[in-house]
Structures are given as structure tokens and as C-alpha cells.
Amino acid sequence: MLVIDEEPDTARLVAEALGEAYETTSSAGGGEALERYAAAPFDLTLMEVRLKDLGGVETLERLRRLDPSALVVMLSSYDHVGTAVQCMRLGAHDYLTKPLAPQELRVNVELALRRRRLSGEVDRLRRDAEKARGMDRLVGESPAMRALKELIARIAAHDISVLVTGESGTGKELVAESLHLLSHRRGAPYVSVDCAALPENLIESELFGHEKGAFTDAKDRKVGRFELANGGVLFLDEIGNLPLGVQVKLLRVLQERRVRRLGASSDSPIDVRLVTATNVDLAAAMRQGRFREDLYFRLNEFHVQVPPLRERSGDIPLLAGYFLHGYNRAFGRQVTGFNAEAAALLEAYAWPGNVRELQNAVKRAVILSGEEIAPEHLPRELKPGPGDSRTLKEVAEAAVSSAEAEMIRMALEKSHWNKQKAAQMLEIDYKTLFNKLKAYNIA
Ligand SMILES: Nc1ncnc2c1ncn2[C@@H]1O[C@H](COP(=O)(O)OP(=O)(O)OP(=O)(O)O)[C@@H](O)[C@H]1O
Numbered sequence: 001m002l003v004i005d006e007e008p009d010t011a012r013l014v015a016e017a018l019g020e021a022y023e024t025t026s027s028a029g030g031g032e033a034l035e036r037y038a039a040a041p042f043d044l045t046l047m048e049v050r051l052k053d054l055g056g057v058e059t060l061e062r063l064r065r066l067d068p069s070a071l072v073v074m075l076s077s078y079d080h081v082g083t084a085v086q087c088m089r090l091g092a093h094d095y096l097t098k099p100l101a102p103q104e105l106r107v108n109v110e111l112a113l114r115r116r117r118l119s120g121e122v123d124r125l126r127r128d129a130e131k132a133r134g135m136d137r138l139v140g141e142s143p144a145m146r147a148l149k150e151l152i153a154r155i156a157a158h159d160i161s162v163l164v165t166g167e168s169g170t171g172k173e174l175v176a177e178s179l180h181l182l183s184h185r186r187g188a189p190y191v192s193v194d195c196a197a198l199p200e201n202l203i204e205s206e207l208f209g210h211e212k213g214a215f216t217d218a219k220d221r222k223v224g225r226f227e228l229a230n231g232g233v234l235f236l237d238e239i240g241n242l243p244l245g246v247q248v249k250l251l252r253v254l255q256e257r258r259v260r261r262l263g264a265s266s267d268s269p270i271d272v273r274l275v276t277a278t279n280v281d282l283a284a285a286m287r288q289g290r291f292r293e294d295l296y297f298r299l300n301e302f303h304v305q306v307p308p309l310r311e312r313s314g315d316i317p318l319l320a321g322y323f324l325h326g327y328n329r330a331f332g333r334q335v336t337g338f339n340a341e342a343a344a345l346l347e348a349y350a351w352p353g354n355v356r357e358l359q360n361a362v363k364r365a366v367i368l369s370g371e372e373i374a375p376e377h378l379p380r381e382l383k384p385g386p387g388d389s390r391t392l393k394e395v396a397e398a399a400v401s402s403a404e405a406e407m408i409r410m411a412l413e414k415s416h417w418n419k420q421k422a423a424q425m426l427e428i429d430y431k432t433l434f435n436k437l438k439a440y441n442i443a
């Protein structure tokens with residue numbers, strides 16, 4: 001506890017009133033106190049309003065700037081309402097008038113500390129709950145998925161532009177939504193635009209808006225998505241489809257942090273965090289001159305790559321179960337699960353359409369099946385067809401292989417592609433690893 005008062009008696013009195021449960025240190029001036037606080041923060045600061053060097057009000061203001069969570073109780077020899085109000089506005093916890101009654105002082109200190117502990121607790125619980133809510137829609141516990149979730153949690157809080165890449169149906173949009181839910185912008189809008197779904201001549205006014213009469217069809221004024229997303233997150237899906245002309249305008253908006261509606265004579269400030277996604281190779285698009293490099297670097301302040309489902313096949317049972325549960329509820333069904341053969345088919349299939357394809361397969365199976373989902377309820381692609389006479393054993397082997405390949409990839413990443421180390425981690429010898437790399441076509 002820090003006591004700031006030129007009057008040495010105050011510190012002694014506080015120490016006496018609080019007893020041995022608290023350790024108190026005293027300081028005679030605001031400047032010195034701030035230095036001490038900066039070196040090592042105190043749990044509670046008791047401060048006289050009248051200090052010669054800085055003045056209590058200014059010290060309070062600086063202290064709270066230094067540590068917004070600082071707990072401060074102001075002390076004063078006279079009861080001045082104006083000053084008391086000012087101090088409370090600046091974030092003081094309480095304002096006590098001298099002479100200090102030991103009992104009152106003690107109760108006040110204990111209340112202040114308890115309130116702080118509680119609010120810390122509440123903050124923590126709230127943060128945990130929000131984290132869970134932001135992330136629990138991203139199902140998966142495979143190493144790849146865990147790494148992805150950890151990355152999202154890390155970058156969500158920072159106001160950087162994120163480019164999300166990954167094959168179709170891998171969950172890029174879910175990643176964008178999680179970034180919004182986990183950021184301080186969660187209370188502000190999340191606006192999503194699919195750049196591929198809009199004809200070229202409409203994208204511009206969709207993004208930036210237009211004034212009435214800006215062009216022939218502009219019968220009314222339109223507020224653009226940028227403005228709608230102000231304060232929050234704008235998700236631009238399929239960014240690779242953005243025409244070059246619009247790319248130039250987008251870049252300008254990002255640089256100047258201002259938008260101008262088509263046909264408007266002035267622009268307005270904008271504060272959005274941009275998340276973009278693409279499943280095309282932007283590097284190739286840049287080489288072919290279809291995507292601007294300067295825009296690419298603006299959008300790609302951070303890159304999140306969502307792995308295809310076949311590289312996290314360990315998640316297939318979990319995802320299938322999750323969708324089964326959801327569709328049971330949606331369709332009022334009580335399908336209990338997948339039989340062994342159906343489960344093996346799900347795991348062995350390569351899922352070129354990724355999670356979306358799996359989701360659709362489960363949806364269809366829930367509608368078609370009886371109590372339990374069997375191979376005949378699954379799409380034909382999953383099943384060994386006439387030309388593909390795979391037995392259950394082969395299907396099971398394929399599932400094992402894909403899980404094995406995933407583990408190997410993880411070990412290689414962890415060991416920074418040191419194969420010797422990776423082999424040790426996997427508890428296999430180097431030669432076995434070498435053969436498996438060849439067999440699974442891992443570069
Ligand atoms: N990890 C996951 N957990 C639960 N659901 C998921 C997960 N990943 C994807 N999905 C679901 O799969 C579907 C496809 O995901 P999403 O739309 O995010 O994919 P996408 O990468 O944006 O695909 P596209 O490139 O085709 O737009 C959605 O219904 C989404 O809810």
C-alpha cells in the first residue's frame with residue numbers, strides 16, 4: 001500500500017489502523033510516488049489531495065494513465081465537493097476526509113480491495129466466456145486445428161489486417177467471425193461481403209456507397225459496407241475476384257482511412273478492421289498482373305492459413321458428431337451415430353470440398369437414415385464403387401495412413417524439418433521415417 005502525504009503522521013496512522021495484514025510505504029510527493037509506482041505497482045494508493053509538487057489531482061490523473069487499473073483513495077483535510085467529484089471522475093475509488101477514524105479507514109480499504117478482486121474475477125470470467133463463444137464454433141482438436149485456434153486468439157486483439165487463405169469449405173468465414181468475436185470490436189458490427197457474388201459494376205457502390213443520382217440506376221442514396229462496418233470488422237470474401245479498378249480504390253481507403261461515396265463531394269473518416277479471404281493463389285494473380293502487390297501487402301499484415309480437412313483427418317469424427325447433433329435438432333431426429341463401416345468411410349475419404357462437403361454429407365445422412373447411419377446413407381463418392389473395389393480393411397488402412405501422415409507433418413514442423421529429431425519425437429527410426437515420407441509424398 002502506498003501512502004502519499006507530506007504529513008508523516010498520515011502514513012503512521014494508516015499503518016496503525018490497518019494492522020499487520022498490510023504493508024505500507026510512504027512518499028511525500030506526487031512525482032516521487034509516480035516513479036515508485038512505475039517501478040513496482042501497489043495494490044492500493046492513499047493520497048492527500050494537497051501535495052506541494054504536483055498536486056493530488058494531477059498525480060491521480062497521471063497514476064491512472066500509468067496504470068488504468070490503479071486503485072486510489074483520496075484523502076483531504078477539508079470536504080470540498082468539487083474536488084471530490086473531480087477525483088471520482090478521474091477514477092479515484094473513494095474520497096475520505098481527515099481526521100481519519102481508524103475503523104472507517106480499515107473498512108474502506110477492505111471494501112476497495114475486495115471490489116477490485118471481484119471486478120478482476122468478473123473480467124476474467126467474462127473474457128473466458130467470450131473466448132469460448134468466439135471459438136467454440138470452430139470444432140476440432142487436431143494439432144493443426146489447435147494451432148489455428150491459438151493463432152486466432154493471439155492475433156484477434158490486435159488491430160491488424162488479416163488475410164485468411166485455404167481451400168473452399170475449410171472454414172475461412174468462421175475464422176473471420178472468430179476474429180471479430182475475440183477482438184475489442186465484438187460489440188460493433190461485423191459486415192461480410194462476397195466479392196465474387198457481385199457483378200463488377202456493383203461492387204464499388206456496394207463497398208463505398210453512392211449518392212442519389214451518382215449514376216443512372218442510383219435512384220436513392222446508398223450507404224456502403226465500409227460505413228456500415230464502421231467501428232467493427234469488414235470481411236471481404238473472395239478478394240481475389242476484386243476488379244483492378246476497385247483494388248485501387250480499396251487501397252486508397254485503407255491508406256487514408258476515409259471513404260467517399262460515389263458521386264459525393266466529400267469523404268468521411270472510417271475505422272474498420274479488415275479481414276479478407278481467398279481460395280485462389282494471390283501470388284500467381286500478382287504475377288499475372290491481376291492483383292495489386294501494394295494492396296496485397298496492406299491486406300496481408302497477418303496471414304492465417306486454414307488447412308484442408310484431409311490434413312486434419314483426426315477431426316473428422318468430431319466434426320461429423322457435431323453436425324449429426326445439429327441436424328438431429330434441426331430436423332427433430334434421433335439418429336444415434338455412425339456404424340463402424342460408415343465411420344471408416346468418413347475418415348478414409350479425402351473431402352475435396354472440405355468441411356462443407358462433410359457437413360452436407362451428414363445432413364443428407366441424417367435425413368435418410370434410420371437409427372444409425374450406414375454406408376448406404378452416405379454419398380456415392382465415399383464408397384468403393386464398381387471400379388474401386390476397396391474392402392473395409394483397405395478403407396481402414398487409408399484412414400490410418402492419413403492420420404499417420406498428419407502426425408509426421410506435425411513432428412516435422414515442430415522440429416523445423418530436422419528429420420532426425422522428428423524421427424525421435426515419433427519414436428521411429430530414421431529409415432522408417434524416410435520411407436514414410438516417400439510413401440506419403442511429404443516433401
Ligand atoms: N472447424 C469447423 N467447425 C465447425 N464447422 C465448420 C468448421 N469449419 C467449417 N465449418 C462449416 O463448414 C461450412 C463452410 O465453412 P466456411 O463457409 O467458413 O468455409 P470457407 O472457407 O469460407 O469456404 P469458401 O471458400 O467456399 O467460401 C460452414 O457451414 C461452416 O460453418
Ligand SMILES: [Mg+2]
Binds near residue numbers: 172173237
Ligand atoms: Mg467463404
